[in-house]
Amino acid sequence: MRNSVILIGRPGAEPETRTFNDNRIITRFSLAVNETHRNANHEQVKDTQWFNVVAWDKTAERVALAVKKGKRIAIDGALRNNEWTDSNGQRHQSTEIHLNNFILLDWGKEQND
Known part of the structure; x- marks a missing residue:
């Protein structure tokens, strides 16, 4: 089995990059993926799903230079689940x-999906 995700979408904001003390680089951005389907009345409905994307090191550098808000991209990656407890003892989860x-x-110019 392989943990693999392939999506086509548009970044919702410019990627944010951070460098750690050990010189590792992380770049994060949100990706909007639109799907359309027909409802019970046969009307076309657009549904947008948002995904948090993380890139490390050389890939993070390339993302920071090339990925722009609203410009369509295809991505290939793996899902990672994170769990943590905040200072108030509240547990959190993210994917x-x-x-x-x-x-x-x-x-070029912006296009419709």
């Missing part, structure tokens, strides 16, 4: 996609 590779799909 992220750890990016392996990406392809820029929009080079």
Whole structure:
């Protein structure tokens, strides 16, 4: 079995990059993926799912340079579940996609999905 995710979508904001004391680099961005389906009245409905994407080191550097808000990209990565307890003792969970590779799909004007 392999943990693999492939999505096509648009970043909702410019990627944010951070460098740690050990010189590791992380870049994060949110990715909107639109799906359309027909409801009970046969009307077309658009549903947007948001995903948190994380890139490390060389991939993080490439994302920071190339990925732009609203420009369509294809990504390949793996799901990672995170759990932590905050200072108030409240438990939290999140799921992220750890990016392996990406392809820029929009080079010109904005287009509809």
